[in-house]
Amino acid sequence: MIRVMLPQHLRTLAHVDGDVELDVAAPVTLRSVLDALEERYPTLRGTIRDHGTLQHRPFLRFFVCEEDWSHQPPDAPLPEAVSSGREPFMVIGAIAGG
Amino acid sequence: MSKVRVLVGTRKGGFILTADGKREKWEVSGPYFTGWEIYHMKGSPADPNRIYASQTSGWFGQIIQVSKDGGKTWETPGGGMKVEAGRMPAGESNRFVYDTSSETGAPLTTHQWYDGTQHPWEFKRVWHIEPSLSDPDTVYAGIEDAALFRSTDGAHSWHELAGLRGHGTGPKWQPGAGGMGLHTIVLDRSNPQRMFIAISAAGAFRTDDGGKTWKPINRGLKSPYLPDQIAEVGHCVHRIAMHPSRPGVLYMQKHWDVMRTDDAGENWREVSGNLPTDFGFVVDVHAHEPETIYVVPIKSDSEHFPLEGKLRVYRSKSGGNEWEALTKGLPQENCYVNVLRDAMAVDSLDSCGIYFGTTGGQVYASADAGESWNPIVRDLPAVLSVEVQTLA
Numbered sequence: 032m033i034r035v036m037l038p039q040h041l042r043t044l045a046h047v048d049g050d051v052e053l054d055v056a057a058p059v060t061l062r063s064v065l066d067a068l069e070e071r072y073p074t075l076r077g078t079i080r081d082h083g084t085l086q087h088r089p090f091l092r093f094f095v096c097e098e099d100w101s102h103q104p105p106d107a108p109l110p111e112a113v114s115s116g117r118e119p120f121m122v123i124g125a126i127a128g129g
Numbered sequence: 130m131s132k133v134r135v136l137v138g139t140r141k142g143g144f145i146l147t148a149d150g151k152r153e154k155w156e157v158s159g160p161y162f163t164g165w166e167i168y169h170m171k172g173s174p175a176d177p178n179r180i181y182a183s184q185t186s187g188w189f190g191q192i193i194q195v196s197k198d199g200g201k202t203w204e205t206p207g208g209g210m211k212v213e214a215g216r217m218p219a220g221e222s223n224r225f226v227y228d229t230s231s232e233t234g235a236p237l238t239t240h241q242w243y244d245g246t247q248h249p250w251e252f253k254r255v256w257h258i259e260p261s262l263s264d265p266d267t268v269y270a271g272i273e274d275a276a277l278f279r280s281t282d283g284a285h286s287w288h289e290l291a292g293l294r295g296h297g298t299g300p301k302w303q304p305g306a307g308g309m310g311l312h313t314i315v316l317d318r319s320n321p322q323r324m325f326i327a328i329s330a331a332g333a334f335r336t337d338d339g340g341k342t343w344k345p346i347n348r349g350l351k352s353p354y355l356p357d358q359i360a361e362v363g364h365c366v367h368r369i370a371m372h373p374s375r376p377g378v379l380y381m382q383k384h385w386d387v388m389r390t391d392d393a394g395e396n397w398r399e400v401s402g403n404l405p406t407d408f409g410f411v412v413d414v415h416a417h418e419p420e421t422i423y424v425v426p427i428k429s430d431s432e433h434f435p436l437e438g439k440l441r442v443y444r445s446k447s448g449g450n451e452w453e454a455l456t457k458g459l460p461q462e463n464c465y466v467n468v469l470r471d472a473m474a475v476d477s478l479d480s481c482g483i484y485f486g487t488t489g490g491q492v493y494a495s496a497d498a499g500e501s502w503n504p505i506v507r508d509l510p511a512v513l514s515v516e517v518q519t520l521a
Contacts, residue, residue: 040164040189044205074205077223078189090188124188 059114138167138514176265228291259314271311302331330365346394372419400449411473434465458502471514486512
């Protein structure tokens, strides 16, 4: 079970409170986690990554085990601590005012 | 008794203001979609309880929200929990993909950038939503970077009317200070095949075949910021308004100049007349008097506030040229707000109501065609859009 932490606006949009828990088949990667997240919550499609290019939005970053995974290859396996659910996969919005 | 419902989009959410036909006591609901920019909300003329909203964010992109009960509850079409085994989810309501297929026109991938170089066409947001006059499930969306999309399934899916970008002038379009948005969509009640749109900064365009092909309609516009001041395209049109009974007559607030056409855009002439400044964003038409029009003059293109700190709506009862200031109830000192292009609307009650919102968060209403004004609310986030529904 993968735990995903979403920014507040996306939790509101998906009608969820707290972390999202997802079943993701191995190998667990950035791409497979986002695929599973969007399949479970279709309303999030297009909000984290572009529909067509699948590039993540410029004001969003991904953190895993205190490391920035925003620019890692999408098919690189995530650490075991994430795939086992001990550590969350974090989607974080840039602090950019407004 | 008749009611009015005012749909207000702001920088930090949407609001719905309702009142009976007297328009004296207002109920305020919201904010909806808190923290997001609500660029535009508009109800379907064919089903007033159907309301579409453009919810957008620099962080999370574009969402389309739809209400089927007059704004009490909202949904993201196609974005529900239904997932069929083995299939990708169907949440497509926020998917706006430019059509570059050869079947619908020459692939068009760049427009002019501020420095004159070519720049890729990139989807940014939905500026304006225009529901069909006859079908609640059909709705048009004006996009930044400029394009026109249509949904015929209640905003579940969107498809570009690619002929607009495919007619060849696209590489000459360029963004204004606010971006290159398609912000105005005017439907012709007398001719379902005819539609007008406007883009900053490209100009006005018309289709006579339901959106397949388009022509620029900018003859008569003059823009000092263009190398060719009377170019076919490149003009920064801010807003176009039409009275339903006079579909060939259009009024335009351009970057500078208030303009009028009597032949569906074939020729425009300036009707700024005695306005103290003819820069501005909004223009609208009285519901029952096709020659009575309203603008809010703004000082200049760098000073986006009223002249002398006095918020004045100007009304012409002669279709332009002769204007009178309407000030009763509006602040006449120290007022430095702006009124953005989608932020004025009229109701269709017997005594026509006029409404506008400001970047200072006020929404003003006049229940007597502009003679006197009152703020419905004073302290909303900056107002991006105002639309009005007149309900039986």
